[in-house]
Amino acid sequence: MQWILQIFVELTAFCLLAIWASNLFNIVFSLIFAPMFSLKLNQISFFGLTLQLHQKKWRTHFQKPSLLIQSNVVVDLSKEIPESIEQQDRNFNILRTGTMLILSILLVLWHKDVVTDFLLLKEMGIWETFCASFALGVLFHSLVTVGIMIYTYAVIMRRLGGYVQSLINRIRQGATFESLQVQPLSALPYKNPSRTEVMMYYNFLLPYLLTTGQPEAMRAPIQDMTTYFWHRQFIMQETMNYYWLIFYYSRFEVNPHTASYFYEKIRSVIENDPDANSKRIQAYYYYAIVMDPVKARQCIAEGLAVVDQFSLPGCERELERQLLNELSEIMDKQGLALTK
Numbered sequence: 001m002q003w004i005l006q007i008f009v010e011l012t013a014f015c016l017l018a019i020w021a022s023n024l025f026n027i028v029f030s031l032i033f034a035p036m037f038s039l040k041l042n043q044i045s046f047f048g049l050t051l052q053l054h055q056k057k058w059r060t061h062f063q064k065p066s067l068l069i070q071s072n073v074v075v076d077l078s079k080e081i082p083e084s085i086e087q088q089d090r091n092f093n094i095l096r097t098g099t100m101l102i103l104s105i106l107l108v109l110w111h112k113d114v115v116t117d118f119l120l121l122k123e124m125g126i127w128e129t130f131c132a133s134f135a136l137g138v139l140f141h142s143l144v145t146v147g148i149m150i151y152t153y154a155v156i157m158r159r160l161g162g163y164v165q166s167l168i169n170r171i172r173q174g175a176t177f178e179s180l181q182v183q184p185l186s187a188l189p190y191k192n193p194s195r196t197e198v199m200m201y202y203n204f205l206l207p208y209l210l211t212t213g214q215p216e217a218m219r220a221p222i223q224d225m226t227t228y229f230w231h232r233q234f235i236m237q238e239t240m241n242y243y244w245l246i247f248y249y250s251r252f253e254v255n256p257h258t259a260s261y262f263y264e265k266i267r268s269v270i271e272n273d274p275d276a277n278s279k280r281i282q283a284y285y286y287y288a289i290v291m292d293p294v295k296a297r298q299c300i301a302e303g304l305a306v307v308d309q310f311s312l313p314g315c316e317r318e319l320e321r322q323l324l325n326e327l328s329e330i331m332d333k334q335g336l337a338l339t340k
Helices: 002-037 083-110 112-119 126-154 160-172 195-211 216-229 235-253 256-265 269-273 275-286 291-311 314-335
Strands: 039-046 048-056 058-064 067-076
Touching: 002 039, 002 067, 002 083, 002 126, 039 083, 048 269, 058 269, 067 083, 067 235, 083 112, 083 126, 112 126, 112 275, 160 195, 195 216, 195 314, 216 235, 235 256, 235 269, 235 275, 235 314, 256 269, 256 314, 269 275, 275 291, 275 314, 291 314
Parallel strands: none
Antiparallel strands: 039 048, 039 067, 048 058
């Protein structure tokens, strides 16, 4: 039985606790240093307990229980966005990753005796096994993060992921969705993009198709997203994809089963998101799927009340205002009650 306990301790320390420690470091580091790079930590999730930052206040809500600790760093839109934001974002990631690597090396050196014995497969006690496994686990995950960062900046930024980043930069500079001239994936010169890159790209293709009056062309990317996200565990960085799925199946191809399925996967997130886009999506969902016009009207009013605080001026705010007013007009024509 001793060897079973030994293996359990090794796997727990190396594969689970080391990852949690790395994620906690990212959270603390981001809280302290992200503002120095015109960034901010806007979401944290501890095993399903989620904190969202809104107007400098943290809101707490619960998602589905999970073994993950997650966080999300975004550009701080409450301040003027510097022209060098892309470089600042890169510098922040390099500093964060480099600091974690240095700390993990120091941790291994601190436990060098037990780490050496562990690597030489010497007989060890449970505590020594835990310390060695944890230190090596933190170092391993730090090296993996370094590898991912190098791959991202040296490879992905020259692929579809780099093109997506250029679209983000253009929107930050005031470009409209129409001016982006976003093309279907098949028309782009990027060969064999990863599924993650494709899903990120859809978050720009879909609003472009919507604002240029091509809702029928949205169907293909939506179907691809539906297949990809159907059995996938929700992670914060993919929130916008879920928003588009819920909106599409509540507006253009009304499908109560599919819309409700994705809504339930992110219910706690979307219902605690105070921004105009979440209110717009909820309005369409309550109107077409739940068939609750009073709740839909409430979401429309809440969305319009905050639309000028949402994201970037221009394209995003105007799109949200247009879609909220569009639903309001639809409900007016149908004579749906404004109040209970």
